[in-house]
Amino acid sequence: MKNKKKVIYKKIKRLKSARKKHNTFSTTKSHNKTLTLSPVQDKRTKKEQATQSSIHKPVMENLNTIDKYISDLNSSNNEINKEIVFAISLKSKRASRNWQRVQNNLAKTLRTIFNNTDQHYRIIIAGHKKPTIPELKHSRVTWLKVKFPPPLNSKGYSRDKLLKRNVIGSHLRRIGYTGYFMPVDADDWIHHRFVEYIRKCPKTDAFVFNSGFMVNVSNQEVWQRNRFYIGCGTSQLFYFTNREFPISSKRKDVLKTNFKIVGRRHGSVKTHLSKINKKYTMVNTPLLTWVLAHGDNNTMIKKKKDNTVSAKDYNAQGEELSSDFYKYFKITKK
Numbered sequence: 001m002k003n004k005k006k007v008i009y010k011k012i013k014r015l016k017s018a019r020k021k022h023n024t025f026s027t028t029k030s031h032n033k034t035l036t037l038s039p040v041q042d043k044r045t046k047k048e049q050a051t052q053s054s055i056h057k058p059v060m061e062n063l064n065t066i067d068k069y070i071s072d073l074n075s076s077n078n079e080i081n082k083e084i085v086f087a088i089s090l091k092s093k094r095a096s097r098n099w100q101r102v103q104n105n106l107a108k109t110l111r112t113i114f115n116n117t118d119q120h121y122r123i124i125i126a127g128h129k130k131p132t133i134p135e136l137k138h139s140r141v142t143w144l145k146v147k148f149p150p151p152l153n154s155k156g157y158s159r160d161k162l163l164k165r166n167v168i169g170s171h172l173r174r175i176g177y178t179g180y181f182m183p184v185d186a187d188d189w190i191h192h193r194f195v196e197y198i199r200k201c202p203k204t205d206a207f208v209f210n211s212g213f214m215v216n217v218s219n220q221e222v223w224q225r226n227r228f229y230i231g232c233g234t235s236q237l238f239y240f241t242n243r244e245f246p247i248s249s250k251r252k253d254v255l256k257t258n259f260k261i262v263g264r265r266h267g268s269v270k271t272h273l274s275k276i277n278k279k280y281t282m283v284n285t286p287l288l289t290w291v292l293a294h295g296d297n298n299t300m301i302k303k304k305k306d307n308t309v310s311a312k313d314y315n316a317q318g319e320e321l322s323s324d325f326y327k328y329f330k331i332t333k334k
Helices: 002-055 059-072 099-114 154-174 194-200 258-263 266-275 323-327
Strands: 084-089 121-127 141-145 179-184 206-209 211-216 221-226 236-240 281-283 288-292
Touching (some): 084 099, 099 121, 154 179, 154 258
Parallel strands (some): 206 281, 211 288
Antiparallel strands (some): 179 236
16 A cells, blocks of 8 residues: 555656646746847837937927938948838729829828939839829839739728738849838838938848837928837838748748738837847937828728827927928928
């Protein structure tokens, strides 16, 4: 009887020991993952907190400072190897409230890029119906007509944008492109020294814009927003080798490549970059403008925001949108 008890006791002891080892391994594995990510996240958080103070500076004061800052930047050694593709998914005429307004907004977006001090870029637009605006005749613009049907309602807007982005990605694979890829919404504005700034910076796997401007064109207000990438899709730029672009726009081909990251939620971009072992640089220099309240914003059509959106919603200092702002975001023709 005693021998049986000893055997049972030993079995229980071995079982407890095995469980303890398993739990220790699992915990260690989890901790390793946390330890790998925490230092990066802590650094980012401090930088993001540091940016808060600049939010309270006047917009034009910030823009003047930025201009001097870019002028003083030294060019990186590998500058000539970097070009930027601005990728625009244009909504269809059927999905638009006002097609003429959509075309006009696109024209302004394109002009802010055309007016850049550094011309090492190209623009690729994917859409259903080609706009009739003269900006599409520019030598740096490529139009790609898509064949799939447009969305029936606002629920399909995000998928439509993603499918068009995949078409652009597969096009870049076919033409042998390697370089920076930046998704741009067809109504947002780019600073006139944006390309110059990126090409002066050391090469990185991605830039994530933590700071940017928001404009309500309905009430003519502008303000600076922290954690810009959380809200605006025009807020990240990726470096891809040609093999990282998909061989076709089909979902199965996209998922085989790192290009799949451009289809993830932009608010979670840092997490997705870490998952594919990509390094990123947080940018606290506001060089992008998220334009709202023009009547055809997908964000507003989906009722995520309305025409009353203002600086006070972001605990920021709002200012009147004046002509001085357009010295830096050049929406007019040359």
